[in-house]
Amino acid sequence: MKITNICCIGAGYVGGPTMAVIAKHNPDIKVTVVDMNAARIAAWNDSDVNNIPIYEPGLSDIVAETRGRNLFFSTDVDQAIFDAEMIFISVNTPTKTYGKGKGMASDLKYIELCARQIAHVAKDDKIVIEKSTLPVRTAQTIKSILKHTGNGVQYQILSNPEFLAEGTAIRDLENPDRVLIGGDHNEEGQKAIDALVKIYEAWIPKEKILTTNVWSSELSKLTANAFLAQRVSSINAISELCEVTGADVTEVARSIGMDSRIGSKFLQASVGFGGSCFQKDILNLVYIAKSYGLTEVADYWEQVIIMNDYQKTRFAHNIIRTLYNTVSGKKIAFLGWAFKKDTNDTRESAAIYVADILLNEQAELMVLDPKVDKETIYADLDYLKTRAPEENRKLVDVSSDPYEVCKDAHAVTILTEWDEFNTYDWQKIFDNMKKPAFVFDGRNLLDAIKMKEIGFMYESIGVR
């Protein structure tokens, strides 16, 4: 089966970059990314590629190369579904905020809407691909919706979860550790799998393309994120033990990471993991385990989240305690708001929760993030509903000038590991701060010895 026309529903952090890379390596295939968010599509179509809605190193170059050639962005979802032989569903699957499973289960309403729209529009056979991260056995739901349309259209459902990390999306897509494709092990299922394999083979070695049954593929995605997040919570748990014993968490991480069975990646102690995936996917895993009555399994994974919440709270409380038990009316500089460097995404960023705790104590915050705008910062705080929006605007200000952000501050906090924070003139920052001048480095980013030589009271994670 030769694919000539692909549609992707969802022009977000996954749909946009993934389809751009597929289009780049498959110039003969027309790829149309559709979204019901008209503003987002307009931004993808902005004549200046620097204005596309997602910041990812290398992405704008690929969009410049492919957009209008074989990559298109549109709000006409029906037309794109109608035309395509292969449809990726890459819509958001956030944690439910209502009803059964509230605060734990994935909200699949957008997935179901997509399935219903496909069922309504399709007039010929389609391969439907789950690109979104989904609870194990969701393909069953999609299949059931598509099967009951009665218009004779045949569907094959594949699971093709995405493993890219934000900030390195293009690198991860160009050179993935593996591509995972789950499908039915019958003749038609195999044909669909082969069609998708062919698209990836345009740039990925065959041995890196793994095929499994649908349920293994769905569950592997949740499991991969749970394992990665577990490593961060594990090293963060050890970071507190380091602080009370005189061990240094960076030395411990290096020492254990050299054991090839453990490996050195994902052992960076921090103020806590953020991002739209880890928490959502683990909560979902916990919910699934509970729904099958597997209490011990659920409790085991839930602890990863409990530890992460503790790490964020612990960081904020340490600031308050160190600033003589009161931050009321004190200016605190926030360097970083995104959940990690090289992205403009702030979903579940630790910075939001640390800020919220400090604001409860009436601190005055001044924030700088190289890629996050003022409105997003206010929206993130307002979303928590901890205080009135006017109050957030009164207590929080934003600037792009680090020297203004830190001027007269009692403390500077590092919440995101942006490289540029290391290039600042820290002597100048010190000279203009209130004394004693505190730095709370939630990313162990700055040079501790240099900072102490300048005169800062410098604290990082897992080192005292």
Ligand code: NAD
């Ligand atoms: P996102 O919120 O950035 O994008 C999703 C888009 O889908 C939105 O623009 C929304 O308007 C659109 N949408 C929702 N329902 C629609 C519908 N019925 N019709 C048309 N458009 C619709 O989300 P994302 O970060 O790209 O994540 C998408 C999925 O990929 C999630 O399941 C997520 O768990 C998974 N994932 C995300 C990442 C990541 O790093 N962000 C990595 C791997 C997997």
Ligand code: UDX
């Ligand atoms: C994650 C997975 O890595 C990716 O495979 C999946 O597709 C989506 O979820 P992402 O959330 O974009 O990607 O970024 P990631 O690099 O995993 O970082 C997640 C969070 O953990 C960030 O807040 C990061 O700062 C934090 N982190 C990561 C640490 O605190 N320490 C580490 O050692 C690694």
